[in-house]
Amino acid sequence: MAEGAPGHRPGRRAKRRRRIGAVAAFAALAAAAIVGLRLRAAMLPPVDVPILLYERVGAIAVDANSVPQTVFYRQILDLSAKGYRTVSPARLRAYAEWGVPLPAKPLVISFDNAYRNLLVDVAPILREQQFTAVVNLATTFIAETPEERRTLNGEPMMTWTEIRAAIQEGVFEFGGHTRNRVDLRTHEKPFNEIRASRSDLKRATGYRTRVFSYPFGSYTPEIAAAAREARVRFAMINGGAIAAIGPKTDFLALPRIKAAGGNHLFTTQVFERRGEGVFGYAKVVHDKGPTFAASVHVLDADAYEPLAVQDVAELKADAAVEIPLPSDLAFPVTIEIRDPTGVLLYYAATIERGGVAKGAPAGQLPLSLEGGVEIEPIE
Known part of the structure; x- marks a missing residue:
């Protein structure tokens, strides 16, 4: 019976050609999809x-x-x-x-x-x-x-x-x-x-x-x-x-x-010493521990991002870091010690407004909060 005549069943060659065509079409679509994904990825930030x-x-x-x-x-x-x-x-x-x-x-x-x-x-x-x-x-x-x-x-x-x-x-x-x-x-x-x-x-x-x-x-x-x-x-x-x-x-x-290791002890203080646009300054002392690279971040109640950041290439034992604070500071104030990229937290201290002495004259130190942390194991 001739191919294409009524009742004719496709032969093996015709079936194989169809399968090969289907596979080739699928491969072409897959290749196009891969190229598309690659091009899309190449444009991503x-x-x-x-x-x-x-x-x-x-x-x-x-x-x-x-x-x-x-x-x-x-x-x-x-x-x-x-x-x-x-x-x-x-x-x-x-x-x-x-x-x-x-x-x-x-x-x-x-x-x-x-x-x-x-x-x-x-x-x-x-x-x-x-x-x-x-x-x-x-x-x-x-x-x-x-x-x-x-x-x-x-x-x-x-x-x-x-x-x-x-x-x-x-x-x-x-x-x-x-x-x-x-x-x-x-x-x-x-x-x-x-x-x-x-x-x-x-x-x-x-x-x-x-x-x-x-x-x-x-x-x-x-x-x-x-x-x-x-x-x-x-x-x-x-x-x-x-x-x-x-x-x-x-x-x-x-x-x-x-991540910096070792046992560390820190002291934090905030001083009011008003000047033009300045409330005072924060002071951090590295009382104990191995030298490491750090950044000191100061945040207040209104700030999502730090108000001030001070990088310290080598924070040695007994070294002190002072950071100016703006006059519109909103309490509580948080002082953080992080790695230089700001990702890893090593220490944090929060200072409440209630610690400020009332009616102190300008130039005095009405606020002085000290906080230290000694690294101890979790019980």
Whole structure:
């Protein structure tokens, strides 16, 4: 029977041609959609994304790289109250490459080295605020079971058993930090160390990661090239800046904001010393603690943004910072000590109007409030 005649059934060749045509049409539509998404993403503005770096968080601070749990908890509550929401590294790439929307205030929290106390002192706080974090680990320091547990800097590390359980729970995701936690600037073959940490993690857990942080912030263009060769797609340096995520972002050199550690004590005072357009000044003294970079913010009851900000490159112990206050100051006044970007909160003191002495002559100090905070563990 001739093709096209009544009762004729299409042959195999005709059916195959139709299938091929349908597949080709679908492929063309998919390709056009991909091109459209790429073009749309290319026109999107960069988004500011703080990527935080913590080394250790514990009940007490043992050194300048260790953040007390009370301070970490205060920082997470402050970030949550300000509307920040954590996202994964993959989500940031999806925005840059495909235009996948991000939260209004995206945030990434990262930890270098998989200390075991992250499971005890950090995970419950993140879970409470529905936050997540990235843990970058050097695989040589990870044993299989608790009985074989290893240490780094005198602190016990997670085990592969615990890491597999953490992956299942979802509070932490994991990235590489080399196999032996080496300074890649002096290593003969950075590629081997970078690739090994990824392959060790996959072999032990089945978890495939494209995330990496350079130990000691040891980044150079040559090391970044080794990371690219090792198929890393999201690599973090130190940098001390907020990352700008967009089509032109270098995802192999993403800056992080390092949280200052140690035990700190501060004293805050406000003085009235009226002049033209001036109420007086706020004074902050760093009574105790390691030197760190900070910014002092002053807010009053009417201001959403700080009335004044003073940057301090090195806030040493016993150092004092004075900030002028405007004459139209509205009480209560809040004085905050933050990192230089203003993202991380270290200390805050609120000063009420009721502390001002009545009828004091100009030039006197009618208001003097002192407040100190000693970092102590949460009970």
